Amino acid sequence: MDLSIEIEGIHFKNPIVTASGPLGFGDEFFKYTSSDTIGGFTSKTVTPYPITGNIPPRLVYLQNGLLNSIGLQNPGVDFFIQKIAPSLPQTCVRIISVGGESPEDFANVTKKVEKFADMIEVNLSCPNVGGSVIASDSKLTKEILSACKMTTKKPLIAKLSLDLDTVWQSQIAMESGIKIVNIGNSIQGARFNVKTGKPFLKNVRGGLSGPAFMPIALWKVYQVKQAFPELTIIGLGGVEKAEDVVEYIVAGASLIEIGTQAMIDPKSIQKIIEDLKKILEALKLDIKEIIGASHRGGFR
Ligand SMILES: Cc1cc2nc3c(=O)[nH]c(=O)nc-3n(C[C@H](O)[C@H](O)[C@H](O)COP(=O)(O)O)c2cc1C
Numbered sequence: 001m002d003l004s005i006e007i008e009g010i011h012f013k014n015p016i017v018t019a020s021g022p023l024g025f026g027d028e029f030f031k032y033t034s035s036d037t038i039g040g041f042t043s044k045t046v047t048p049y050p051i052t053g054n055i056p057p058r059l060v061y062l063q064n065g066l067l068n069s070i071g072l073q074n075p076g077v078d079f080f081i082q083k084i085a086p087s088l089p090q091t092c093v094r095i096i097s098v099g100g101e102s103p104e105d106f107a108n109v110t111k112k113v114e115k116f117a118d119m120i121e122v123n124l125s126c127p128n129v130g131g132s133v134i135a136s137d138s139k140l141t142k143e144i145l146s147a148c149k150m151t152t153k154k155p156l157i158a159k160l161s162l163d164l165d166t167v168w169q170s171q172i173a174m175e176s177g178i179k180i181v182n183i184g185n186s187i188q189g190a191r192f193n194v195k196t197g198k199p200f201l202k203n204v205r206g207g208l209s210g211p212a213f214m215p216i217a218l219w220k221v222y223q224v225k226q227a228f229p230e231l232t233i234i235g236l237g238g239v240e241k242a243e244d245v246v247e248y249i250v251a252g253a254s255l256i257e258i259g260t261q262a263m264i265d266p267k268s269i270q271k272i273i274e275d276l277k278k279i280l281e282a283l284k285l286d287i288k289e290i291i292g293a294s295h296r297g298g299f300r
Contacts, residue, residue, distance in 0.1 A: 001277045001280050001281045001286075002286070002287075003015065003039075003273070003276065003277060003280070003287055005039075005254060005255070005287060005288065007155070007180065007232055007254060007255065008119075008155035008179060008180065008232070009155070010093055010118050010119060010155060011093075012039035012040055012092075012093055012255065013039055013092070014038070014039045014273055014276070015039055015245070015249070015253075015254065015255045015256050015287060016038050016039045016040075016245070016255075016256055016258065016269065016272065016273050016276070017038065017039050017040035017041070017042060017093070017095065017234070017255050017256065017257045017258075018038060018040070018041050018042055018257065018258060018259070018262050018269075019042055019236050019257035019258060019259030019262070020042040020043060020044060020045055020095075020097040020121060020123065020159070020257075020259075021044050021045065021070070021097075021259060022209075022259040022260055022262060022263035023041075023044075023259075023262055023263060023266075024044050025043055025044055025080075025084050025088070026041055026043075026088070026089065028266070029262060029266045030089060031266075032266035032267050033262075033266050033267060033269050033270055034091075035089030035090070035091045035092040036091045036092070037092075037269065037270050037273060038092050038269060038273070039092060039093060039255065040092050040093035040094070040095055040118075040119075040255070041088070041089055041092050041093070041094060041095065042095040042096075042097055042121055042257065043080075043084075043088070043094075043095070043096045043097050044073075044074055044097065045072050045074060045097040045098065045099040045123045045126065046074055046076070046077050046080045046096065046097065046098055046099065046109055046113060047072060047074055047076060047077065047098075047099045047100055047105070047109065048076065048077055048100055048105045048108055048109055049076045049077075050074065050075050050076035050079065051071065051072050051073055051074055051076070052073060053070050053071040053072065053073030054069045054070065054071035054128060054202065054203045055202045055203070056202060057200060057201060057202055058070055058071070058201060058202065058203065058206070060191055060200040060201060060206065062191065062208075062210070062212065064210060064211050064212040065208055065209055065210025065211055065212035065213060065238070065260070066208070066209050066210045066260050067189055067190075067191060067200070067201065067206040067207070067208055068128070068186065068206050068207055068209065069128045069201045069202070069203040069205065069206035069207070070128060071126075071128040071129055071203070072099055072123075072126055072128065072129050077108070077109045077112050077113065078112070080113065081112050081113060081116065085113060085116035086116070088116060093118045093119065094116065094117050094118050094119075095117065095118065095119045095120070095121050095157065096113045096114075096116060096117040096119075096120055096121070097120075097121040097122075097123050097159070098110050098113065098120055098121070098122055098123065098148070099123045099126065100144075101130075101134075102144075103140075103143040103144045103146070103147035104147070106122060106144045106147055106148050107147040107148060107150070107151045110122075110147075110148045110151045110152050111151050111152070114151070114152040114154050117154055118154065118155075119154055119155045119156070119157060119180075120148065120152060120154050120155075120156050120157070121156075121157040121159050121182060122144065122145060122148055122156055122157065122158050122159060123159045123185070124141055124144065124158060124159055124160065124161070124169075125159050125160055125161035125162075125163075125184060125185035126185065126207075127161070127163065127185060127186055127187070127188045127205070127206070127207040128203065128205075128206065128207055133161045133163065133164070133185075135160055135161040135164055135169050136161070136164055138168075138172050141158075141169070141172050141173075141176070142172060142175065142176045145158060145172075145173060145176035145177070145178055146176050146177070149176065149177050149178075155179070155180060156178055156180070157178075157180040157181065157182050157234060158170075158173040158176075158178045158180070158181050158182065159181075159182040159184065159185055160173070160181055160182060160183055160184040160185070161184055161185055162183070162184040162185060162186075162187045162213075162216060162217060162220060162237075163187055163188050166181075166183055166184060166220040166223065166224050167223055167224055167227045167228075169181070170224050170227065170228055170231060171227075171228075174228065174231065179231065179232055180231075180232040180233075180234065181224065181231060181232075181233055181234070182233075182234040182236070182257070183217060183220050183221050183224060183233060183234065183235055183236070183253075184217065184220065184236070184237070185207065186206075186207025186208055186209045186213070186237075187207065187208045187213060187216065188205050188206075188207065188208070189205065189206060189207070189208040190204055190205050190206065209237065209238070209259055209260045210237075210238050210260040210261075211238040211240060212238065213237040213238045214237050214238030214239070214244065214247075216237070217235065217236065217237035217238070217248075218235070218237075218247055218248065218251050221233055221235045221248060221251040221252050221253050222251040222252055222294065222295075224252065225251065225252025225253075225292050225295060226252075226295060229292070229295075232254050232255075233252050233253045233254060233255075234253060234254070234255045234256070234257055235248035235249075235251065235252070235253030235255075235256050235257075236248070236256060236257035236258065236259065238260070238261075239256060239257075239258045239261060239272070240261045240268075241272060241275065242271075242272050242273075242274075242275030242276040242278075242279055243275075243279070245272060245276050246276070246279055246290070249287065249290050249291055249292075249293075250290055250291075250292070250293040250294040250298075251292070251294055252291065252292040252294075252295065253291070254291050258272070283299060285299060
């Protein structure tokens with residue numbers, strides 16, 4: 001069963017891509033899973049200058065997910081292009097996630113990283129830095145996306161916030177000439193310790209990822225596909241098994257990213273891909289035939 005898919009002229013051997021962040025730049029992950037196996041790898045978000053991130057504690061494991069307030073910790077773009085980018089895997093699609101505060105920041109990082117990337121993901125939605133996410137400001141979002149577009153000819157992905165209306169954000173991305181949206185970043189949340197009366201996270205709020213997140217993200221993927229059938233959607237949030245991948249595809253996603261699960265059990269990604277093949281073989285359907293199937297009354 002052929003799982004390959006072409007997105008904006010880029011060939012993915014299968015639709016499984018790692019999500020930005022949980023795997024950093026992949027050094028640990030690729031000890032367990034070969035880049036020959038996955039469709040693509042997304043780097044941790046890279047910013048103009050190094051960021052040390054928020055003060056710990058900044059991770060809380062929940063029954064059904066993970067709350068993190070890492071805060072875009074990364075070594076900065078200059079270190080990244082000198083020491084990390086040249087050894088990114090070559091046998092899967094390389095997506096580099098870019099971040100910053102202003103259109104100039106984003107353009108500057110994009111310009112420096114583009115030769116190491118097949119695609120650039122523009123992170124408009126980190127829930128753990130500043131007061132509000134960039135995506136809440138439509139003018140700034142348009143300026144950032146336009147600045148990136150003027151800087152590179154590589155396909156751009158707008159990473160949206162699930163704390164905001166994703167149809168509205170997709171419209172803004174499309175008006176800026178973007179053809180691929182990522183739905184989406186972790187959702188803001190908090191947990192409190194009943195023994196101490198204090199928040200678990202030093203920063204109080206964090207981003208929720210993992211299975212608890214999945215029905216919310218699936219609904220957003222469905223809504224965006226319904227509103228804009230021509231838009232390419234990357235769906236993610238809480239994927240743990242091949243059936244979860246199928247849910248995202250029938251809701252309207254063409255690519256599926258996996259973050260928390262790949263961090264908890266990197267070896268499970270290979271099994272997800274093998275099981276996805278088996279599910280499609282049993283259905284006797286090609287991956288391209290089932291994208292958005294729920295909008296057409298299901299299979300056949
Ligand atoms: C520890 C951690 C760090 C993350 N760092 C980033 C990041 O740097 N950039 C980004 O766009 N998303 C980041 N994310 C969000 C993930 O890319 C993804 O949107 C989210 O975790 C939902 O997918 P999952 O449930 O498969 O993990 C991070 C998530 C986690 C758990």
